[in-house]
Amino acid sequence: MAKTLLLKNAYVWGADGTITKSDIAISGSEIAWVGSEKQDWQADHVIDCTDKLAIPGFVNTHTHAAMTLFRSYADDMALMDWLQNKIWPAERKLTAEDVYWGSMLAIVEMIKTGTTTFADMYFFMPEVAQAAADSGIRAVLSRGMAGVAPTAEQALHESEVLFREWHNAAEGRITVMLGPHAPYTCPPAYLRRVVELAGRLKAEIHIHLSETAGEVETCLKEHGKTPIALMNELGVLDCGVLAAHCVHLTEEDIAIMARKKVRVAHNPGSNMKLASGIAPVHELLSAGICVGLGTDGAASNNNLDMLEEMRLAALLAKVRNNDPLAVPAATALDMATRRGAEALGLGGSIGVLAAGYKADITLLSLQGPHWHPRHDLVSLLVYAAQSGDVDTVMVNGRILLEKGNLTTIDEERVKYEAARRSMRLTR
Numbered sequence: 001m002a003k004t005l006l007l008k009n010a011y012v013w014g015a016d017g018t019i020t021k022s023d024i025a026i027s028g029s030e031i032a033w034v035g036s037e038k039q040d041w042q043a044d045h046v047i048d049c050t051d052k053l054a055i056p057g058f059v060n061t062h063t064h065a066a067m068t069l070f071r072s073y074a075d076d077m078a079l080m081d082w083l084q085n086k087i088w089p090a091e092r093k094l095t096a097e098d099v100y101w102g103s104m105l106a107i108v109e110m111i112k113t114g115t116t117t118f119a120d121m122y123f124f125m126p127e128v129a130q131a132a133a134d135s136g137i138r139a140v141l142s143r144g145m146a147g148v149a150p151t152a153e154q155a156l157h158e159s160e161v162l163f164r165e166w167h168n169a170a171e172g173r174i175t176v177m178l179g180p181h182a183p184y185t186c187p188p189a190y191l192r193r194v195v196e197l198a199g200r201l202k203a204e205i206h207i208h209l210s211e212t213a214g215e216v217e218t219c220l221k222e223h224g225k226t227p228i229a230l231m232n233e234l235g236v237l238d239c240g241v242l243a244a245h246c247v248h249l250t251e252e253d254i255a256i257m258a259r260k261k262v263r264v265a266h267n268p269g270s271n272m273k274l275a276s277g278i279a280p281v282h283e284l285l286s287a288g289i290c291v292g293l294g295t296d297g298a299a300s301n302n303n304l305d306m307l308e309e310m311r312l313a314a315l316l317a318k319v320r321n322n323d324p325l326a327v328p329a330a331t332a333l334d335m336a337t338r339r340g341a342e343a344l345g346l347g348g349s350i351g352v353l354a355a356g357y358k359a360d361i362t363l364l365s366l367q368g369p370h371w372h373p374r375h376d377l378v379s380l381l382v383y384a385a386q387s388g389d390v391d392t393v394m395v396n397g398r399i400l401l402e403k404g405n406l407t408t409i410d411e412e413r414v415k416y417e418a419a420r421r422s423m424r425l426t427r
């Protein structure tokens with residue numbers, strides 16, 4: 001018999017988008033029902049959720065988890081200068097073990113800020129998978145591939161091995177995508193091979209696209225096409241694509257993306273910090289494109305806090321469109337949860353609190369002064385909540401954070417290992 005758990009008397013953000021006082025019953029890894037108490041339903045364990053808000057755990061659709069090791073190492077720089085002169089040289093010194101501990105530090109931060117799923121693109125991915133498996137979080141992993149020597153061949157091979165060994169592993173918590181890094185690091189011939197591999201494995205693709213004006217300009221000069229149009233020509237968009245950033249788009253790009261059902265990982269914090277620009281989120285949503293939210297790596301954000309990302313997404317869209325109605329609170333919350341799940345190919349499985357969905361749930365305490373008065377809990381969550389409000393977090397029905405305390409990870413050990421390794425890498 002599956003273990004049962006009852007979350008009693010919570011404010012629940014339900015599938016219909018409204019918040020009502022309900023119970024959530026969990027059987028094993030799944031939500032059994034959401035509603036008012038059923039007398040005949042016996043739970044092994046009951047959690048009193050009075051004055052708590054229950055939402056689907058946040059879905060971080062784009063990050064480089066182990067980059068926590070480079071947090072605060074190189075700030076206030078432009079993307080290419082930052083990558084070429086600071087980050088890539090430091091990354092060349094990374095070992096597999098460094099990536100494990102850097103990823104663990106990211107996972108600690110993500111769980112404590114209410115995130116239950118993250119999409120990662122990095123290298124030494126078996127260690128990232130191990131960190132996800134050990135911690136209990138859900139993850140969508142891609143081996144970042146740059147199509148230039150010396151790692152081009154090895155990256156393709158490692159991607160295939162990662163897919164075969166980890167896709168649907170760890171009680172189904174881990175899935176794998178292919179991660180060609182970007183058009184400026186992967187030449188067309190290499191991208192064709194990625195497409196071929198994706199077809200063979202039936203794997204989807206996670207890639208950085210149209211992040212900066214300079215990237216688009218160079219692409220136009222070298223290939224006579226925008227990054228989106230080039231990806232379309234190479235068949236990349238036929239594989240099922242999660243495209244990070246998509247800041248600089250033409251109308252034609254947006255039409256192609258809608259037609260090919262490209263899903264977007266919008267990273268407002270990183271885009272602001274690197275001055276990449278403001279993504280046309282309102283236009284993407286109007287075209288029916290699925291947009292989720294991501295933090296990007298902790299070296300360009302500099303945190304992995306999805307509450308903050310959600311608020312930035314709502315605020316930045318208003319600034320871009322000079323329209324306070326652009327990306328309202330409910331849309332931002334939907335992007336951080338349900339649409340994020342869809343963006344990662346996990347729609348129908350996570351991102352909604354309803355029967356049959358996986359029990360990936362975040363409970364926030366409503367005790368703080370910023371939760372009063374309570375005209376609208378969705379508005380409070382998006383515009384006023386703080387990550388310190390996150391009280392309890394579960395994935396697959398398993399509690400990973402209980403009243404603010406991690407149940408699966410030794411946080412002090414993780415912080416010690418990460419700090420020690422980071423010193424060596426950046427020396």
Ligand SMILES: N[C@@H](CCSC[C@H]1O[C@@H](n2cnc3c(=O)[nH]cnc32)[C@H](O)[C@@H]1O)C(=O)O
Pocket residue numbers: 064079083087088091121122123143144145146151152155181182208211270296297300
């Ligand atoms: N070059 C690596 C694989 C790339 S992993 C993903 C890469 O994305 C880099 N990265 C992090 N943030 C960004 C961003 O905002 N835009 C582009 N690249 C980024 C990150 O530093 C990392 O090198 C190899 O073949 O071994």
Ligand SMILES: [Zn+2]
Pocket residue numbers: 062063064208244296297
């Ligand atoms: Zn990135």
